[in-house]
Amino acid sequence: MSQVIVITSGKGGVGKTTTTANIGMGLAKMGKKVALVDTDTGLRNLDLLLGLERRIVYTLVDVAQKRATYKQALVRHKQFETLYLLPTSQVADKSAIEPVRMKEIIDEMREDFDYVLVDCPAGIEQGFETAVIAADWAICVTMPEVSAVRDADKIIGKLQAEGKEIKLIVNRIRQNLVKDGTMLNMEQIDDILAIPCIGQVPDDEKVIDSANVGEPVVVWEDSYAGQAYRNIVRRIEEHAEIPFVEPQKKGLVSRIIDAIKG
Amino acid sequence: MKARVRIRGSQEGLLLLLEGAVDFDLIEQEIKSRLETGAFARGSVLELAEHAIDERDWKRLEALLKTSGVILRARREKEDKTPKKAPAQKSSQIQAPTPSPSTDVPLLVVERTVRSGQEVQTQGSVLVLGNVNPGAHIIAGGNIDIRGTCQGIVHAGAYGDQTAFILADRLMPTQIRIAEMIAQAPDTIEAPNKAEKAVIRDGQIVIESLER
Numbered sequence: 001m002s003q004v005i006v007i008t009s010g011k012g013g014v015g016k017t018t019t020t021a022n023i024g025m026g027l028a029k030m031g032k033k034v035a036l037v038d039t040d041t042g043l044r045n046l047d048l049l050l051g052l053e054r055r056i057v058y059t060l061v062d063v064a065q066k067r068a069t070y071k072q073a074l075v076r077h078k079q080f081e082t083l084y085l086l087p088t089s090q091v092a093d094k095s096a097i098e099p100v101r102m103k104e105i106i107d108e109m110r111e112d113f114d115y116v117l118v119d120c121p122a123g124i125e126q127g128f129e130t131a132v133i134a135a136d137w138a139i140c141v142t143m144p145e146v147s148a149v150r151d152a153d154k155i156i157g158k159l160q161a162e163g164k165e166i167k168l169i170v171n172r173i174r175q176n177l178v179k180d181g182t183m184l185n186m187e188q189i190d191d192i193l194a195i196p197c198i199g200q201v202p203d204d205e206k207v208i209d210s211a212n213v214g215e216p217v218v219v220w221e222d223s224y225a226g227q228a229y230r231n232i233v234r235r236i237e238e239h240a241e242i243p244f245v246e247p248q249k250k251g252l253v254s255r256i257i258d259a260i261k262g
Numbered sequence: 263m264k265a266r267v268r269i270r271g272s273q274e275g276l277l278l279l280l281e282g283a284v285d286f287d288l289i290e291q292e293i294k295s296r297l298e299t300g301a302f303a304r305g306s307v308l309e310l311a312e313h314a315i316d317e318r319d320w321k322r323l324e325a326l327l328k329t330s331g332v333i334l335r336a337r338r339e340k341e342d343k344t345p346k347k348a349p350a351q352k353s354s355q356i357q358a359p360t361p362s363p364s365t366d367v368p369l370l371v372v373e374r375t376v377r378s379g380q381e382v383q384t385q386g387s388v389l390v391l392g393n394v395n396p397g398a399h400i401i402a403g404g405n406i407d408i409r410g411t412c413q414g415i416v417h418a419g420a421y422g423d424q425t426a427f428i429l430a431d432r433l434m435p436t437q438i439r440i441a442e443m444i445a446q447a448p449d450t451i452e453a454p455n456k457a458e459k460a461v462i463r464d465g466q467i468v469i470e471s472l473e474r
Contacts, residue, residue, distance in 0.1 A: 154397060
C-alpha cells in the first residue's frame with residue numbers, strides 16, 4: 001500500500017526540503033521505491049539538494065498542463081535507482097498548478113511507488129493547498145523557535161480541519177541554546193503543538209555542505225543530522241521505537257583513541 | 263410602555279426590537295453606540311420587522327449600518343420561520359449553534375485546543391475544554407471560560423456587556439478585551455500557577471485569582 005506524505009511547516013527555512021530529500025534517500029537506500037515531488041514552483045530547491053538539477057527536462061507544470069506525462073518528467077537518481085524526483089518549474093509560479101489537477105497526478109503516481117513524498121512550499125496559500133490535497137498524512141517540520149512554532153500551530157490547525165494526521169519533526173536544534181533557555185525545549189513545543197514527534201534533528205553545519213555537493217546527509221556516517229534522519233526513516237518504515245538522544249560530542253579521550261585506531 | 267431599542271440574538275441572527283413609541287433619533291443613538299464598541303462583525307445581518315419604521319427612516323438606518331459593513335434586512339411577519347441550515351464549517355471559524363427562539367443563546371462548548379489563526383465567535387458565552395494558543399481569537403458576547411492555558415486574544419462582552427468576565431486555568435493571553443476595554447499583556451508573562459479571572463473593576467480590567 002503506497003503512502004503519500006506531505007512535508008510542510010508554514011514557516012520558511014526550517015528544513016522541509018532538506019527533510020524531504022533525506023527521508024526520501026533514506027527510504028530508497030532501504031530498497032523502497034520513492035518519488036519526491038517538488039511543489040515549490042518558482043523557487044524550486046529539491047533538485048539542487050539531490051544533485052539532479054542538470055538532468056531536468058520536463059517539470060510538474062508540463063505534467064499539469066498535459067504537455068508531458070509524469071513518467072516523462074521523473075528524474076531517476078543515479079546512485080539510488082529506486083529514488084525518483086518529479087521536479088517543478090523555476091520559471092512559472094504557484095498559480096500554474098491547481099490543487100484538483102495535482103490530486104489527479106498524485107493518484108496516478110500512487111500505483112508505481114511505495115512512498116510519494118511531497119515537498120510543500122512555505123506559506124498557507126495556493127502552493128500549500130496544492131501540496132496537501134492528495135496527502136494521506138503530513139509531517140510538520142519546525143524549529144525550537146517562537147515564530148516557527150507559531151506558524152506550525154497554524155498549519156497543524158489547517159491540516160486537522162481537513163482530517164489529516166500529522167507527525168512532528170523538530171529540526172535545527174542547538175542543544176546549548178535549548179539548555180540556556182534561548183531555544184524552546186521539547187516540553188514547551190509540545191505544550192503548543194501537541195502532536196506525536198517522530199524526529200529531533202540537531203543543527204549540523206554538514207547540511208550546508210550537503211546542499212553544495214547535492215548529496216543528503218542521511219548517507220554520511222559522520223553527520224549528527226544524518227543519524228537523526230536515519231532514525232526518522234526507521235520510525236516511518238519499520239515503526240521502530242528509537243529513543244531520542246542528544247548527539248554526544250565525543251570526549252577528548254575517545255577522540256584520542258579514535259585517532260590512534262586510525 | 264417606555265420607548266426602548268433592544269438588540270437580541272435569535273435563530274436567524276440579530277434582531278432589532280423596538281418597544282413603545284420609538285423615534286428614529288433613539289434608534290440611531292443606540293445603533294451608533296453599538297457600532298462604536300465593535301459589537302457587529304463586518305458582514306453580520308441585523309433584522310428589523312418590515313413595517314416597524316417608515317421607508318425614509320429605513321434608508322437612513324440602512325446607510326448608517328452599511329458604514330460598518332452591517333446589512334439591514336426586513337423581517338416579514340408571516341414568513342415561514344423554518345431555521346436555516348447551519349452554514350458549512352469553515353476550517354478557521356466555529357459558528358454558535360442555532361439558539362431556541364425564546365431563550366438566550368446557549369453556552370458554546372469547544373472540545374479541543376484552539377490553534378493559531380483559528381477564531382471562535384459566539385453571541386453568548388463559551389467554554390473551551392483545551393488551550394487557546396497564541397494567535398487564536400475567542401470572541402464572545404457573554405463570558406469566556408478556558409479549561410487550559412489561554413495565550414491568544416480573548417474578548418468577552420463583545421456586544422458591550424461590561425459585566426462579562428474571562429476565566430482560565432492559566433491566564434496568559436496576549437490581549438484581554440472586555441466590552442470596549444483592551445488590556446495588553448506585560449512584556450514578561452510569568453506563567454501563573456492558579457486559575458484566574460479577568461473582570462472590569464472601577465473602570466479597568468483587573469485579574470483576580472480564584473479557587474476551582
